[in-house]
Structure formats: structure tokens, C-alpha cells
Amino acid sequence: MFSQLSNGQLIDLNGYWKFAIGDQRNWSNRNFDDSKWDEIRVPRPWEDQGYHGFDGFAWYRTKFDGTKLDKDQSFYLNLGYIDDVDEVYINGELIGFSGAMPPQFKTAFNSERKYVIPKYLIDYNGSNTIAVRVYDVTQAGGIIDGDVGIYSVSSVTPMYLDLRGVWDFAISRNGSKPSSDTEWDRILVPSHWEAQGYRRYDGYAWYRKTFTLTKEMYEDELVLILGKIDDFDEVYINGKLAGQTRDNRRVGSSTSYSKYRIYYIPKVLLKPTGQNLIEVLVEDIGIDGGIYSGPIGITTKKSFDKMSNQFDW
CATH class of the missing domain: 2.60.120.260 (Galactose-binding domain-like)
Structure with a gap:
């Protein structure tokens, strides 16, 4: 067909x-x-x-x-x-x-x-x-x-939700979340922010994206895959911390940028109906920054486990 x-x-x-x-x-x-x-x-x-x-x-x-x-x-x-x-x-x-x-x-x-x-x-x-x-x-x-x-799209990790594409984005001088929607821009994920108009910017920035669950998705064990992030991150779902990656090393010795971001999503953080919100605070300590490499999305724990031997998670 x-x-x-x-x-x-x-x-x-x-x-x-x-x-x-x-x-x-x-x-x-x-x-x-x-x-x-x-x-x-x-x-x-x-x-x-x-x-x-x-x-x-x-x-x-x-x-x-x-x-x-x-x-x-x-x-x-x-x-x-x-x-x-x-x-x-x-x-x-x-x-x-x-x-x-x-x-x-x-x-x-x-x-x-x-x-x-x-x-x-x-x-x-x-x-x-x-x-x-x-x-x-x-x-x-x-x-x-x-x-x-x-x-x-060929992918070894089947996604319930493919989250690549347009996200909301805002730079933040001290890591605080923007207080107004007018402070948010748009950005493509995955891609370094330097390639999208933020050249030579090192520091904090926020990403956000909404998603909606089906009944079947809510009943499953879900995993959020955010690819690779340069350099450190804190990930929130509906305002609650879901995971973070930070080795606290300086640029040149830090290896956080090379690690896949894999975060299991506790069901208590999710809304079974309506929109859910992912927010990611990224800190770039030098050179390139942002959510720069895939895969990006939400999959089931079962699917993730099947593919775990194909990635250096």
C-alpha cells in the first residue's frame, strides 16, 4: 500500500x-x-x-x-x-x-x-x-x-513522541526563568544555538516544549531522551525536576557535553490529559552550546531497553 x-x-x-x-x-x-x-x-x-x-x-x-x-x-x-x-x-x-x-x-x-x-x-x-x-x-x-x-525517518529507537523540531528558547543571564512569554524566541532542536543567531554566547538558556499523552502512553513506563547537551542541564516536567547532568568540570576537561541525556519519567510528574510541559535549563561553559544532537523524544522503557546495546548511553 x-x-x-x-x-x-x-x-x-x-x-x-x-x-x-x-x-x-x-x-x-x-x-x-x-x-x-x-x-x-x-x-x-x-x-x-x-x-x-x-x-x-x-x-x-x-x-x-x-x-x-x-x-x-x-x-x-x-x-x-x-x-x-x-x-x-x-x-x-x-x-x-x-x-x-x-x-x-x-x-x-x-x-x-x-x-x-x-x-x-x-x-x-x-x-x-x-x-x-x-x-x-x-x-x-x-x-x-x-x-x-x-x-x-529511520530510527533504532522507536519514539512515542518525536520531539525534534521547533522549541521555545530564551537566554538567561543568571539561570532564572523568563517571566514573560515575550522573552521567548524559537529554536530548532537539535542544533547548537550558535548556528541559530546566538554566536559567541556562553551561559544559561531555557528550552521548553509541550506534549500530550494518549491513554496508552500514560499507562506505560516512559523515558525522555534529550540527545546530547552542551554542557550542563536541569530537566523539569510540569515544573518538577526530572533529572540533571553536570560534572562541574571546566571547559576543556568537562565531558558532560558528550553524554546522552536519558531521564526516566515518574508517572507522578505527568498529566494523563491535557498538555504536559518540558523545560530544560542549559548552561554552556564555553565554545558551542545547547541541545545539539539527537535522538530527541519520548519512548517506552521496553523499547529503550531493547536498543540500549546500540548506543553508548
């Missing part, structure tokens, strides 16, 4: 996409009417398709058929190379971004875009909308190169 192309691709998205120059936030909406938009080929610079010399904001939109995807698999969207900066939405929700939009512009033209698609966003019974916001500052612009499509 579920076919796969020879290169591992599940859905081929090379071809003609809807396209418009300008920038309006409702262009990310799943049901926005883009019937009057132009069509241009992806991947190919927009300068080669009637928009010669254009620099600025533009949007791409296309759809994919959710019935072609297996609910038991995990997926990522490969958009190849985008010049210069992008934000990517599935059915109206942000799933990833690269570079930094103005006024703190930072190009990411040489980075391949691969974004995990949260399972809960996918309509497995019908059409799904991909919307890509792009900002180009000079020369070629748009989705310019790559094998664009949807691919399956």
Missing part, C-alpha cells in the same frame, strides 16, 4: 508549486485560496522563472496526499537548498526554519533543509498543505536545488 522510490523518498515534491511575492501571515493557512497565484518549478531559482532581479519575501505552497503515508512511520520534509532564509509550515503550523529573518538577518543558503514532520499534524485521510516563507537578499532566490520530497 505504501510505496517508496528507489532513493528512499515516499512522496516526490519536485515540480510546480504555487508562488507569490510579498509577505502575508495568512499565506501559511491550510485552506488559504492560492488559486490565483503563479506557478514556478521547484527546485529552481525564481530569477530563472520570470522574477529576475527580485530580492525580498516570497511564499511557496503545495499539497501532498496523506493517504500515501503509514501512520506507524515517522517522516521528514527535505526542501533541499533555499536561498537565503526560510520558515516551513505544515497545515498552518511551523515545523522548522533556517537562518534568521530581518531585522536580524542571517543567511542559511548553504544548509540543506530537513525538517521532521510532527505526526499529529498529518491528515492521513486526505490533502495536506506545505507553505514555505522565503526571504532572499541577493543573487539567486528561493528553493534552488535538491531532491525535494517527503522521506521516512
Whole structure:
């Protein structure tokens, strides 16, 4: 029922996409009417398709058929190379971004875009909308190169919840939690924060992410995997400390950055219904910082134990 192309691709998205120059936030909406938009080929610079010399904001939109995807698999969207900066939405929700939009512009033209698609966003019974916001500052612009499509995620650690993707993020000079939502930015996990606009920053920062449990998940023994963190961390679930890693050594001698963060989740910390909140306080003591390497997610103790011999946990 579920076919796969020879290169591992599940859905081929090379071809003609809807396209418009300008920038309006409702262009990310799943049901926005883009019937009057132009069509241009992806991947190919927009300068080669009637928009010669254009620099600025533009949007791409296309759809994919959710019935072609297996609910038991995990997926990522490969958009190849985008010049210069992008934000990517599935059915109206942000799933990833690269570079930094103005006024703190930072190009990411040489980075391949691969974004995990949260399972809960996918309509497995019908059409799904991909919307890509792009900002180009000079020369070629748009989705310019790559094998664009949807691919399956191969993982030796099956996740109940794959938590890679967009998290809330805030730097903190003394480790205190931000008091206002306006102090939070967005960041992609996993990735060093230096690669996302926080160059040369050493010190404290907070990450946060919400998740919802199914009845089956709540009844299981769960394990939170946060990959590798540079350098030290404290992890809270619904405001209660769930674990921490800190060897208290100085930069150059500390090895905390190389350790996988594996925290068993006591059931007493979890809410069986509604949203649960993960908060991670990270302290970087030098060089790179942040939640920088996967896997990232929540799995069962049984699945984790089966895979424990494949990782140097």
C-alpha cells in the first residue's frame, strides 16, 4: 500500500508549486485560496522563472496526499537548498526554519533543509498543505536545488513522541526563568544555538516544549531522551525536576557535553490529559552550546531497553 522510490523518498515534491511575492501571515493557512497565484518549478531559482532581479519575501505552497503515508512511520520534509532564509509550515503550523529573518538577518543558503514532520499534524485521510516563507537578499532566490520530497525517518529507537523540531528558547543571564512569554524566541532542536543567531554566547538558556499523552502512553513506563547537551542541564516536567547532568568540570576537561541525556519519567510528574510541559535549563561553559544532537523524544522503557546495546548511553 505504501510505496517508496528507489532513493528512499515516499512522496516526490519536485515540480510546480504555487508562488507569490510579498509577505502575508495568512499565506501559511491550510485552506488559504492560492488559486490565483503563479506557478514556478521547484527546485529552481525564481530569477530563472520570470522574477529576475527580485530580492525580498516570497511564499511557496503545495499539497501532498496523506493517504500515501503509514501512520506507524515517522517522516521528514527535505526542501533541499533555499536561498537565503526560510520558515516551513505544515497545515498552518511551523515545523522548522533556517537562518534568521530581518531585522536580524542571517543567511542559511548553504544548509540543506530537513525538517521532521510532527505526526499529529498529518491528515492521513486526505490533502495536506506545505507553505514555505522565503526571504532572499541577493543573487539567486528561493528553493534552488535538491531532491525535494517527503522521506521516512529511520530510527533504532522507536519514539512515542518525536520531539525534534521547533522549541521555545530564551537566554538567561543568571539561570532564572523568563517571566514573560515575550522573552521567548524559537529554536530548532537539535542544533547548537550558535548556528541559530546566538554566536559567541556562553551561559544559561531555557528550552521548553509541550506534549500530550494518549491513554496508552500514560499507562506505560516512559523515558525522555534529550540527545546530547552542551554542557550542563536541569530537566523539569510540569515544573518538577526530572533529572540533571553536570560534572562541574571546566571547559576543556568537562565531558558532560558528550553524554546522552536519558531521564526516566515518574508517572507522578505527568498529566494523563491535557498538555504536559518540558523545560530544560542549559548552561554552556564555553565554545558551542545547547541541545545539539539527537535522538530527541519520548519512548517506552521496553523499547529503550531493547536498543540500549546500540548506543553508548
